[in-house]
Amino acid sequence: MMSISEAATQSGLPAKTIRYYESIGLVYPPQRGSNGYRRYDQGTVRILQFIRRARGLGFSVEECRNLLSLYQDKNRASAEVKRLTKQRVVDINNKIAELTAMRTTLTQLIDRCQGGQRPDCPILEDLAQSNLPPP
Structure with missing residues (x-):
């Protein structure tokens, strides 16, 4: 048995995060010693790792x-684990596409901006334009 600080060190998680995971029921609250401290x-x-x-x-x-x-269900079908993981990859690919588009836009704006002492700035002008549809 170990204290929360030892568990934090071994798991690589801050003690505050461990307490949060306990509060939302992701990890069961540990036993408490006679002194009232978590063990x-x-x-x-x-599980924390x-x-x-x-x-x-x-x-x-x-x-x-x-x-x-x-993970804790020894009678599990790995198909569900694979499905969740494949969905995570789809989400990552979507995020990569979104970030790539952002980088392209920002690079184009940088290329259009002279970056000198003059006040005109295509970057600020672009940011000031609303490309969103009206509410």
């Missing part, structure tokens, strides 16, 4: 909840 076991640390890795790969908290449930 974590190695199994909980492994699992969550840290999944979050690092961009899975949402709810997706982590689903993955964790599947």
Whole structure:
């Protein structure tokens, strides 16, 4: 058994994040010692490491909840795990396309701006234009 600071060090998560995960039911609250302090076991640390890795790969908290449930279910079908992971890749590809379009637009704006001492600036002019449809 270990303290929250030891669990934080071993899992790579801040203690505040561990407490948050407990508060939303992602991790079960640990046993408390006679002094009232949380006491974590190695199994909980492994779960925290699992969550840290999944979050690092961009899975949402709810997706982590689903993955964790599947991880703990020894009778699971891996098809659901694969489906969730494939959806994550689709989301990443969409984000890459969005970021690429943003980079292209910003690069074009940079190329149009002289960047001198004159007040006219195509970047600011572009930002001031509303390209959104009216509400």
